[in-house]
Amino acid sequence: MLEFDGLRKAYETNQVLQGVSFRVAPGQMFGFCGSNGAGKTTTMRIAMGLARADAGEVRWNGDPVDEAVRRRIGYMPEERGLYPKMKVGEQLAYFARLHGLDAAAAKRSAELWAERLGLAERRGDKLEKLSLGNQQRVQLAAALVSEPDVLILDEPFSGLDPVGVDSLAEALLEQCRRGVPVVFSSHQLDLVERLCDAVGILARGRIVASGTVTELRSAAVDRQLRVVVPDAPTGWAAGLPGVRVVSEQRGDTVLELGPGTDDQQVLAAALATGRVTHFAWREPTLVELFRDAVTDTRSATGTQEVAA
Amino acid sequence: MTAPARPDVTPRTPTQLVRLVAGREISTRIRDKGFLIGSAVLIALILGMLVFQVAIASGTDTTRIGVVGGSPALGEALEAQGDALDTEVTVTGYDDEASARSAVEDGDVDGALLSPSGAQPELLVESGGGQTETLVQGAVQGLSISEQLARAGVQLDAPTTVDVVALDPDADADLEAAVVALVAVFVLYTLLFLFGQFVAQGVVEEKSSRVVELLLATMKPWQLLAGKILGLGLLGLVQMLVIAVIGVVGALAFDVVDLPGRLIGTVLSVVAWFVLGYAFYASVFGAAASLVSRQEDLGSVLGPVSILLVVGFFFAVPSAQDPTGTLATVASFVPGVSPLVMPVRMAAGAAQWWEVVAAVVLMLVAISVIIRIGGRIYAGALLRTGGRTKLRDALTAERA
Numbered sequence: 001m002l003e004f005d006g007l008r009k010a011y012e013t014n015q016v017l018q019g020v021s022f023r024v025a026p027g028q029m030f031g032f033c034g035s036n037g038a039g040k041t042t043t044m045r046i047a048m049g050l051a052r053a054d055a056g057e058v059r060w061n062g063d064p065v066d067e068a069v070r071r072r073i074g075y076m077p078e079e080r081g082l083y084p085k086m087k088v089g090e091q092l093a094y095f096a097r098l099h100g101l102d103a104a105a106a107k108r109s110a111e112l113w114a115e116r117l118g119l120a121e122r123r124g125d126k127l128e129k130l131s132l133g134n135q136q137r138v139q140l141a142a143a144l145v146s147e148p149d150v151l152i153l154d155e156p157f158s159g160l161d162p163v164g165v166d167s168l169a170e171a172l173l174e175q176c177r178r179g180v181p182v183v184f185s186s187h188q189l190d191l192v193e194r195l196c197d198a199v200g201i202l203a204r205g206r207i208v209a210s211g212t213v214t215e216l217r218s219a220a221v222d223r224q225l226r227v228v229v230p231d232a233p234t235g236w237a238a239g240l241p242g243v244r245v246v247s248e249q250r251g252d253t254v255l256e257l258g259p260g261t262d263d264q265q266v267l268a269a270a271l272a273t274g275r276v277t278h279f280a281w282r283e284p285t286l287v288e289l290f291r292d293a294v295t296d297t298r299s300a301t302g303t304q305e306v307a308a
Numbered sequence: 309m310t311a312p313a314r315p316d317v318t319p320r321t322p323t324q325l326v327r328l329v330a331g332r333e334i335s336t337r338i339r340d341k342g343f344l345i346g347s348a349v350l351i352a353l354i355l356g357m358l359v360f361q362v363a364i365a366s367g368t369d370t371t372r373i374g375v376v377g378g379s380p381a382l383g384e385a386l387e388a389q390g391d392a393l394d395t396e397v398t399v400t401g402y403d404d405e406a407s408a409r410s411a412v413e414d415g416d417v418d419g420a421l422l423s424p425s426g427a428q429p430e431l432l433v434e435s436g437g438g439q440t441e442t443l444v445q446g447a448v449q450g451l452s453i454s455e456q457l458a459r460a461g462v463q464l465d466a467p468t469t470v471d472v473v474a475l476d477p478d479a480d481a482d483l484e485a486a487v488v489a490l491v492a493v494f495v496l497y498t499l500l501f502l503f504g505q506f507v508a509q510g511v512v513e514e515k516s517s518r519v520v521e522l523l524l525a526t527m528k529p530w531q532l533l534a535g536k537i538l539g540l541g542l543l544g545l546v547q548m549l550v551i552a553v554i555g556v557v558g559a560l561a562f563d564v565v566d567l568p569g570r571l572i573g574t575v576l577s578v579v580a581w582f583v584l585g586y587a588f589y590a591s592v593f594g595a596a597a598s599l600v601s602r603q604e605d606l607g608s609v610l611g612p613v614s615i616l617l618v619v620g621f622f623f624a625v626p627s628a629q630d631p632t633g634t635l636a637t638v639a640s641f642v643p644g645v646s647p648l649v650m651p652v653r654m655a656a657g658a659a660q661w662w663e664v665v666a667a668v669v670l671m672l673v674a675i676s677v678i679i680r681i682g683g684r685i686y687a688g689a690l691l692r693t694g695g696r697t698k699l700r701d702a703l704t705a706e707r708a
Contacts, residue, residue, distance in 0.1 A: 048525045077527050081518030098526045
């Protein structure tokens with residue numbers, strides 16, 4: 001279990017993290033979302049020992065993450081970085097060795113990962129000769145080459161084309177199947193929604209929502225029902241008890257049901273108007289959940305500021 | 309739950325990490341074109357100096373003189389004159405004027421002396437007489453004077469000779485050793501600059517490419533810096549030794565120096581001072597370089613710290629001329645300057661043993677201080693990318 005516990009961090013007067021806590025179970029893919037400047041990178045850098053937390057700690061299997069544990073973490077920094085003039089194969093083997101593999105195992109692993117990520121023919125080339133997309137693959141290979149126990153990746157998908165996204169996603173899912181907890185940050189929420197078992201939304205230095213996507217959805221208050229009734233007259237649902245019409249356009253109606261309102265009565269009313277081509281609860285997308293979560297804190301902090 | 313333990317994964321000790329970093333530095337640098345060309349130029353320069361020395365040293369020439377009908381006394385007189393004029397004389401006898409004439413024309417001899425004991429001796433030369441003329445003139449006149457005196461009945465005693473007393477018998481050797489030391493210090497200065505520069509470039513490369521974040525996730529800043537300095541230092545030392553061996557072997561083979569023992573001693577002391585100087589300057593250059601994030605900005609931080617090295621080199625030359633002077637004596641104790649001045653004074657025999665010990669101790673103290681402060685600056689500035697980090701910020705930063 002990888003635990004982030006009450007991380008606080010201030011740069012001079014700027015409180016970047018105000019108690020960030022979340023847990024990632026082995027084999028879990030944890031998507032870390034938040035607006036720009038929310039503190040995602042700082043959180044990850046603290047885990048990697050590149051920044052020091054003012055309070056709180058990161059634990060792996062109950063023990064604080066120290067240098068020995070970090071050697072077993074695969075890390076991809078937000079600012080990509082490798083030796084531009086070093087050959088791809090040698091570079092991967094070097095990082096494998098720094099992470100504790102002996103020379104022979106490092107060489108084998110470097111070859112293996114270059115091959116898996118489609119870089120087999122580029123092993124002998126200097127990194128700077130590769131396209132940006134391929135450099136990104138090398139960066140990922142550098143994080144994976146030591147077969148780490150934990151993966152922490154800062155915006156691993158940014159700058160990848162759809163094919164690249166798919167192959168990276170596949171590589172990460174495979175790590176999860178091995179039992180490795182994977183934490184990655186991303187702005188691409190559809191991707192997070194598709195890949196992640198659990199999501200944490202960071203806003204203003206706090207985790208404002210976390211859990212599985214399903215949990216987040218059920219926690220969302222305003223669930224909406226979409227009913228498409230092409231033959232219905234305008235305002236067909238307006239009179240139904242406990243129902244609020246959110247929008248209506250040529251029979252495509254979005255409704256919000258009050259507590260205790262039976263959706264089957266709505267269906268009956270819809271059928272009474274004629275054909276029903278669509279009747280379904282609309283699941284809020286992660287984008288909507290994210291927007292809600294972030295807006296909530298904004299108004300909350302707003303009030304705090306007024307109170308203070 | 310723990311992920312499956314791998315048998316081929318072992319925890320890394322600091323020594324192992326430092327060795328890994330050093331190994332990477334060596335294997336990368338040894339294949340670097342700039343490094344290879346630089347090394348080749350330096351070695352070519354040393355060989356060039358040797359050839360130049362050999363060319364100058366072979367300046368003692370010989371004067372070949374042909375004689376028709378000479379006497380043993382004439383041969384002796386010619387050789388005596390040759391000694392006075394600092395030239396070796398070879399005398400070849402010819403049977404007649406014609407064969408002597410053709411020898412001069414063919415360049416077999418520099419001049420041919422005809423009827424030396426006659427009333428009117430004649431010297432045949434190709435064109436101008438020059439040194440040959442002076443030599444033959446002196447010999448013939450001397451011979452004729454002693455013959456006239458003998459005919460007049462004057463009995464000559466053996467002429468009085470002068471005893472030579474050398475006040476400083478080692479002076480020539482001291483000068484020679486100082487010159488050798490100066491050449492060696494020049495190499496030392498070049499290599500200090502070169503390898504200090506390599507350390508600095510390496511530090512900035514890791515910062516500008518941001519690879520430093522990945523590295524620091526596996527090791528501490530001091531391990532990274534130590535590995536870099538040790539790896540490049542080893543390479544520098546090997547290069548210093550290669551040049552030293554070429555220089556010494558070449559000098560001995562071409563007989564450029566008179567005292568091989570002193571030459572080797574001087575070269576060894578310069579190699580030892582290189583180790584001290586490198587430890588000092590590599591730490592300074594490495595720490596200074598960590599303050600900037602781009603190669604273009606390197607000049608602005610290396611400029612001020614290079615001054616000490618340049619000053620040291622400018623003190624080395626007057627120290628060879630006046631190794632006991634105040635300037636040389638003081639400079640040979642100043643840490644950072646001492647590696648460039650003390651070897652020269654030592655070579656010239658102007659430094660007492662305790663002076664050398666004192667200079668080494670001062671240097672070691674300075675190195676330990678530099679490593680401590682430099683390491684702190686490096687650790688504080690390493691993760692601050694973008695722009696130039698202020699020295700004070702770096703010193704107080706630790707890991708923010």
